[in-house]
Amino acid sequence: MTKPLLQIALDSTDLATAVTVANNVESFVDVIEIGTILAFAEGMSAVNTLRKRHPEHIIVCDMKTTDGGAILAKMAFEAGADWITVSAAAHIATIEACKKVADDFNGEIQIELYGNWTLNDAQSWVDLGIKQAIYHRSRDAELAGVSWTPEDISRMRVLSEMGIEVSITGGIVPEDIHLFEGIKAKTFIAGRALANDTGKATAEALRTEINKYW
Amino acid sequence: MTKPLLQIALDSTDLATAVTVANNVESFVDVIEIGTILAFAEGMSAVNTLRKRHPEHIIVCDMKTTDGGAILAKMAFEAGADWITVSAAAHIATIEACKKVADDFNGEIQIELYGNWTLNDAQSWVDLGIKQAIYHRSRDAELAGVSWTPEDISRMRVLSEMGIEVSITGGIVPEDIHLFEGIKAKTFIAGRALANDTGKATAEALRTEINKYW
Numbered sequence: 377m378t379k380p381l382l383q384i385a386l387d388s389t390d391l392a393t394a395v396t397v398a399n400n401v402e403s404f405v406d407v408i409e410i411g412t413i414l415a416f417a418e419g420m421s422a423v424n425t426l427r428k429r430h431p432e433h434i435i436v437c438d439m440k441t442t443d444g445g446a447i448l449a450k451m452a453f454e455a456g457a458d459w460i461t462v463s464a465a466a467h468i469a470t471i472e473a474c475k476k477v478a479d480d481f482n483g484e485i486q487i488e489l490y491g492n493w494t495l496n497d498a499q500s501w502v503d504l505g506i507k508q509a510i511y512h513r514s515r516d517a518e519l520a521g522v523s524w525t526p527e528d529i530s531r532m533r534v535l536s537e538m539g540i541e542v543s544i545t546g547g548i549v550p551e552d553i554h555l556f557e558g559i560k561a562k563t564f565i566a567g568r569a570l571a572n573d574t575g576k577a578t579a580e581a582l583r584t585e586i587n588k589y590w
Numbered sequence: 591m592t593k594p595l596l597q598i599a600l601d602s603t604d605l606a607t608a609v610t611v612a613n614n615v616e617s618f619v620d621v622i623e624i625g626t627i628l629a630f631a632e633g634m635s636a637v638n639t640l641r642k643r644h645p646e647h648i649i650v651c652d653m654k655t656t657d658g659g660a661i662l663a664k665m666a667f668e669a670g671a672d673w674i675t676v677s678a679a680a681h682i683a684t685i686e687a688c689k690k691v692a693d694d695f696n697g698e699i700q701i702e703l704y705g706n707w708t709l710n711d712a713q714s715w716v717d718l719g720i721k722q723a724i725y726h727r728s729r730d731a732e733l734a735g736v737s738w739t740p741e742d743i744s745r746m747r748v749l750s751e752m753g754i755e756v757s758i759t760g761g762i763v764p765e766d767i768h769l770f771e772g773i774k775a776k777t778f779i780a781g782r783a784l785a786n787d788t789g790k791a792t793a794e795a796l797r798t799e800i801n802k803y804w
Contacts, residue, residue: 389665413658417665419633426761441678442654442704443726444601444627451603451631461788462655465679466706469733490656492677512657519683 380561383436383543384570388412389403391418391425397571399545402430404579407569409436410457418504420455423426427456436456440488443472449477458483461510464493468500486510486543495534502538508562509535513546525556536560551576553585560588592768593804594775596783596793597650597757601625605632605639611785617642618793619784621777623650624671628758634669641670654702659684663691663699673698675724685724689718700724700757709748716752722776727760727793739768750774764792767774767799 384405386394394414408430415437416484427435437457441448442465452460462474464487471485478485484507487501501509511532513524525560532542536559544556545565546578553564564586571577598619599673600608608628616622622644623635629651641649655662656679666674676688678701685699692699700722701715715723725746727738738760746756750773758770759779767778778800783792 385663389661391591397704411658412656413661415633416653416662417633419629419631419635421633430774439630439655439679440654441655442626442679444625447601447603447627448630451627463677463679463704465656465677467704468768486655490677490705497706510753513611523756552739 381406381563381565382570382582383407383409383477383565383566385409385411385545385567387567387585389413391422393428394422395425398426398430400574401570402433403534404576407436408435409438409565412438412440415439420451423455423457435514436461441470441474441538442466443470445473446477449474452484453477453481457483460484461486461488465491471501471506472504475506484565498535498538498540502540507539507541508543509540510543510545513547518547521564524552532556532559550581551584553582554589557589571581594800595620595777596699596702596784597621597623597777597779599623599625599759599779599781601627601781601799603627603631605636608636609610609639609643612640614643615789618790621648623652623779625656626652626654631654634665637666637669637671648674650700655684656680656689657684659780660691663688667691667697671697673700673722674702675700678711679705680701685715686718686719689720698722712749712752712754716754721753721755722756722757724759732761738766743769746770746773751804764795764799765782767796768803
């Protein structure tokens with residue numbers, strides 16, 4: 377597989393801020409994500425705008441699509457998204473509808489792993505031809521100051537073995553990257569860590585670590 | 591409990607259409623919902639606009655909030671929503687964060703029942719003081735031409751007994767209303783059935799049925 381990519385999550389509540397952040401980071405990230413907060417704040421114009429301003433980047437629209445999949449997917453792909461997110465809690469018919477639209481646009485679906493999803497669920501996504509999922513560090517772990525747990529790592533491995541590439545997010549720092557060796561990591565996603573004043577240095581440190589293990 | 595209300599779900603992909611539909615139906619609905627599709631199409635301006643134009647109606651913002659709950663909730667309540675939706679798949683910490691914001695605004699949270707939610711999950715929502723959930727007719731049932739199933743009705747009853755009022759949606763027609771007798775139904779939600787040319791007559795027929803059973 378290709379090396380894991382770096383992704384900026386834009387979650388401002390206004391487009392101007394998002395445009396500024398994207399402008400500042402575009403030279404050192406591969407993927408620009410219109411986060412759910414930004415998408416609900418500004419609507420599809422956020423996707424249109426960032427697609428136009430960053431024609432060479434991968435654009436993600438993080439809708440966590442739960443229902444009305446065909447319409448939401450079409451809207452986001454037409455606005456310029458390359459990838460869209462779909463909730464693990466969506467009915468399989470919704471996930472399938474999103475995949476069909478993605479295929480029409482040569483786009484991709486990423487499953488957002490929330491709720492009580494099972495490995496049977498994951499197999500049904502794989503059976504639909506879905507190749508990506510997004511793994512979030514447990515909030516309880518994060519709040520308790522615990523880093524990524526063995527259970528997180530083992531679940532990511534199982535998903536990798538099933539053929540799913542995982543985008544990994546949740547306070548990602550360069551010192552964590554080694555934990556994910558051997559996992560099919562599609563992207564590492566960060567927000568403030570890449571958007572702040574030390575963002576470029578952080579990106580370089582992340583890539584140094586990535587190059588050690590992939 | 592009060593009688594079930596009538597709710598219009600606005601799911602157009604443009605604000606002008608939504609404004610027109612809301613204008614046409616406001617006299618015979620109690621609740622105006624900015625559907626997820628409209629919210630992602632137009633952003634919070636859709637909530638602002640409909641709140642301003644319909645100051646006396648209950649306004650729902652259907653975000654199916656899955657993460658970043660505090661920020662999404664604040665955004666929607668500030669834009670004028672009375673109720674917001676939160677996904678059953680969200681981490682309990684997210685649901686709790688949304689509830690706290692709702693309390694600050696004298697607003698309410700509705701849990702969108704998607705994915706593998708359990709009665710233990712439902713109890714944890716009740717423990718947080720959440721009093722509403724939205725029950726969707728099974729899509730498989732709908733596609734197979736099957737009406738509401740005994741399992742649907744019995745799950746709604748259990749939720750009622752736990753203290754949750756259910757908004758009910760999925761091809762609702764007046765002939766179905768009797769099925770829900772004895773359930774704490776908060777609203778019946780419809781889209782095209784209320785928005786089309788016979789919407790007013792449909793609303794009257796729904797209310798006639800509602801008055802028989804509540």
